[in-house]
Every structure is written in C-alpha cells, then in structure tokens.
Amino acid sequence: MIDTHCHLFFDELYNDLNNVINEAKSSGIRYIISPSTNLETSRKNIEIAEKYPEVFVAVGIHPHDTANFNDNILIELEKLLEHSKVIAIGEVGLDYYYKFSSKEIQQVAFREQLKLAKKHKLPVIIHNREADEDLMRIFEEEVNSSLFGQFHCFNGNYEMARRVIELRSFVSFTGNITYPKNENLINILKRIEPENLLLETDSPFMSPHPFRGKTNKPSHLKIIAEKLAEIHKITFDDIVRTTNFNVYRLFKIGELPKPSFTYKIGNTLYINITNRCNASCVFCDREGYASVAGYNLRMPKSMEPPAQVFIQEIGNPKEYDEIVFCGFGEPTIRLDVVKKVAKYVKENGGRTRLNTDGHGNVINKRNILPELQGLIDSVSISLNSADPDQYSRLMQIDKSMFYEMVNFTREAKKYISEVVVTIVDLNEVNLEKAREFAEKELGVKFRAREYF
Template sequence: MIIDSHCHVDPRHFREGADAVLDRARAAGVDAFVVVGVDADLSAARFAAALAARRADVHAAVGVHPHDASALDDRMLAELEVLARLPEVVAVGEIGLDYHYMHSPKDTQQRVFADLVALARRVEKPIVIHTREAPEDTLAILERAQASDVGGIIHCFSEDRAFAERALALDFDLSFSGIVTFKTARAIQEVAAWAPGDRILVETDSPYLAPVPFRGKRCEPGHVLHTARFVAELRGEPFEALAARTAENTRRRLRLPQDGALTG
C-alpha cells in the first residue's frame, strides 16, 4: 500500500469535490490520505476533519499556515484546539515559518508557531511542519518549545542534510514531495537517498508541487506514486518496498489504524 502523507483537497482547490479526487487516486493505487486543512478562518480545518469523519481512508491534520499567522486570535485558537482533539484528527499542522512571501510579519509567525507547538503538546498529537527560508529559526523554536515531546513531520522537505540531521534528532520524520523529482533539487535528493529508511514519508502537497512528469500542472494525490518511484530509484530499492515502508512510517508517526482499517 501507499499513503499520501500530506494533501489539500478542499473545495477552493478542487471544484469537482474531494471524493472525485480521492477516488481517482484510489483507482491509481493510493490507499490512504492525510488531508491537511489550513486557511485564515479554519474553514479548511473543519472541512478536513469532516471529510476524515466520513471516509475511513482519510485522516485529518488541522492548523494555521504561517502565511495566515496574523489572523489567529484567541477565539480561533480555542476552536482549533477543539478540532485538534477530535479522534479523526491525527496531527496539528501544517504550522511553522515562511520567510519567502512574508504574508505575516516574522515576529508574528514565530509567536504563533510557538503557540501552536504548545497546542500540539496539550492535545498530545504530532506536528506537521512547514518551513521555507527559515531553517535556523524553525529548529530553534522546535527546540525551545519542546516539540520533541510529540515529534512529527517536516513536510515537503526542502533543506539540506545538516537540517535533516537536527530534525531527526528532534524526533521529526522527513516527508518528500514532488520537489525531490526536480532536476535542480540535488541537495534534497541527497537527503532522500541518505535518510534512515524508517524516518521517511512521501506526499503530494496537492494541488501544489506536482512531480515530474506533471510539473507545472495541478497536483493530485494520485501523483504520490511518481514521487515514491523516484525516491525508490534514488535509494536503490524496489518501488513496492519503498511504498510499504513509507506507509508504515506514516502509520507509526501519526498512530493510524493498520492496513485493513485504512481501506474503508
């Protein structure tokens, strides 16, 4: 089996509806999905939780993207904690820092990031990390906020081996998206080839970052198969073994049900 460990399928991304998109991926051979809900008003978080509640092959993660850090207030934080405690929600995220676009001020991003790590520790669920152009600050906040108490996933891994080693030491696994298939992604490819086999995951981050040969097009959860094949080739492993291992790693990290319960 194979699991897409991180995808966005809310209506603003897929007008045909999440069920159509996920059913296409199921037909292609993807067995389960971690659907991530993040936006400025928690509507995507509510959507992800509701989708996971009615589909046995879906599990939800809920959070506030660093782009929207400025929108988080006490009321939203309280509602997010309620959502995060739902049994169908398996992680808090994606949360973190993004210094590329700076849609929210740096100090606000850092404060909200620390607050959401604290929320994850309260609900005792792992964290899904978004980090872009902020490697040192991301790791520093994870260390100060004691994120290793719950661990989690570095989503859409796009850093170097030095970052990977520190993240692994903090009990964060590395999830590889379509970026790893890009010709220019040499450093990421080196990490994917080197990383411990029990600490790697695969994802699409749909509708973003479609892997080769779909680069530039809308990404869908079914495309995780192409990313997994590429990572398997980098590691010199059979695709089936890599798919099974990353699925098992996702199950273990997010405390998902075993195979039979995922295929509902």
C-alpha cells in the same frame, strides 16, 4: 501508500472530490491526510473526512494565515481536536519567503501550536520556507518526549535533516525531487534512510514530472514513491512498506505489521534469529519499535522459531543476492540455528553473511570460528568505536569485551573470506580513528553507517 499531505479543501480538488478520491484509491492510496491552513479550512477538512473513511485531518493555522492569530483562534482550534478524524496539528511553521504575516506573529503562532500539540500528545505537520534557523530553534526549545513532527516539503540542508531525525521526527519530499537540476535535494535525500521518510504529494501543488505546472493529485504519489526507491536503490514495495510503518508510528494510522522471521530489503533476505543480546547499545531500538524498513522484528524468546521455519521461508536461496543473519539481537546466541540455516543456504548455492557483535566466543564458551568456515561467506562485526572506554559506554558492556571483539575479528580472518567491521556514525565517535584502526591495526574492511 499513504499520502500524508494533500489539501483536499482547495477548489482544484474539492470541486471534483469523488473522482480525486476514487482515482487515488485505484492508484494504490489507502489513506490521505489533509492538512489545514486556518479555522475555516480545518472545519471544511473535517466535513470531508466525515464523508470519506480514507481521509484523516490535521487542523492548524498555516504561517500565511497567522496575521490575526490570537487566543480565541487557539481556543477554537483546540475544540476541533476532539473530532475522531483529527490526528495531527498542521500545517504550522514559518514562511519567510512570502511573508504574508510578520515574522513575529508567525513565530508566536508556531510556538503556541507546538504547545497545543504537546498538551494533546498530537504530532505536528511543519511547513518551512527560508526560515531554517528560527524554525529549528523554536522546535528545539519546545520539543519534549511526546512532541514529534513531519517536516513536510523538506527544503533545509543536510545538517537540518539530521537534527530533525535525531529528534525522531520525519521528513518528506514532494514532486520537486523529480525535477531536473535538483541535485542538492537529491544528495540530501540519498543520506536520509527510508525509516525517516514519509510520502506526500502536497496536492494541489508541486506536481511531479511530467505533470509539472498542472494540478497535483494524490494519484501522482506513485511517481514520488518510485523516485525514492530509485534514489535509495531499493524496491517500490520497500518504500511503501517502510513509509506506511512510519505513518503508523507518527500518526497512529494503519496497523502494526505482524512480526517477521525473515525479511527482504532490495534483493537481500535477512534472518531475524533472535532479539536476545548480550549488550545493550545506546543507539539500538530493541526496546522501542524494533523495526527495520517497515518490518516488525519484535520477537520474544518464546516466539523464536527453529531452523526449519527459516529454511522454509528462504526457499531457493539463489533467488537472493545474499542471506544475512541480522536482527535486533546477537545471532551467535543461537549458533546452532545459524549453522543449520547457513548449511542449507550453502548446500543450495546461496551466499551468507553474519552480522555480529563479535562476542560469539564468549557467549558460546569456545572458539566458534572454525565451525563457521564454509558456512559463512562474509562477516560484519560491530566495531562501534576504536576507543575501549567509549565502546564499553556505547554498548553498556564491560570494557574487556572490546578486546574480545578485536580478537574475534583477527581470528575471523583465518576462517572467513570477507571480514568487515562497521560503526554507527554518531557525532561523538571519531570516524577516522575507527577507519584507521580497522584498516591498519585489524587489516579488515571498514564501513560506517549513518545513524538515522
């Protein structure tokens, strides 16, 4: 695990630093990011990081400490960025709850530090308390293709989380998700995919239950990770792997995982058949990181394995709830491999699902559905939109393919016992129209998945 927010310079931790770090390591912490609050704590943090290889530093002026913010402070701050252990600017932001500094100077300091982050292509760690609108306004005014942030100790509403994530930034929650009477926060958290989360303790503050009120320590991170796994109904390993990958993306700490041919999330095993696709959906990250739940699914054609490799990795299919053909490409491009693997799964008592764009008949130049009978138990077809023009635009594909997908769906009902159509819930897509089209026109199940 990586504790992305732990203030090692505060006396509560600093006075016992060796023990704090050793305890963290033996509880499964690999790295700690220690954000600063002013120039003095930035320098102290760098000293700590020089001593402990597992510690990295964010330097910055916390909103509480901005009362005397000026250009000289900014110049001094910039000098610290040269240090190899400094990997981010933070924490910066707005705090209208305590208001130790005026709103005006807080906003100036926040904006200037965002500009500094852009200049050095560094991520920012953002603190916010009761300043949602001003904070998002300034961030959105400054954001560009190289500015990304961690909205730490998130306490905004769902709409704010969504805005943050659409800008490809991350959110993190602290021990407060373990407190009773926090349904609001939990309900927001439920709707944020782990791909957009980071782990943090915010030590020495925000101790999780049952340590509430006591000094928080990075070794408590496990409690928060376990809570996230419980809320998202996935495993502890899923949360750790996914958030570690997120840390790699944002802070460039750790390493890119090796590509996976099969990957397990919860108790489902997914088969990464191919990266090749006949469409080029605007929301697809195939050309980006091509990652899911912390797995690296990037697979050039030359690396595509034969069926036997997938079969070996599956082992006993009864150990999984389901074996799903799904990746960043269109599985029916490798129909023979899908059929061979599915046959193995069915012969050994497993359950199969195929995730497809529904263009398999065009791709293979024949009706492939009779061939899938008995091999595929469930098929999920990407509907994307009930509007052919929008469908064509979103997938960057000819409009005729919409009708191809519709015919495939109708035909699938004859051969496969469960047929579901899915859409990605983009703001521009009419969800209710899509649901009605699925249920009334196509007579199949409908599932919307949030675009995060």
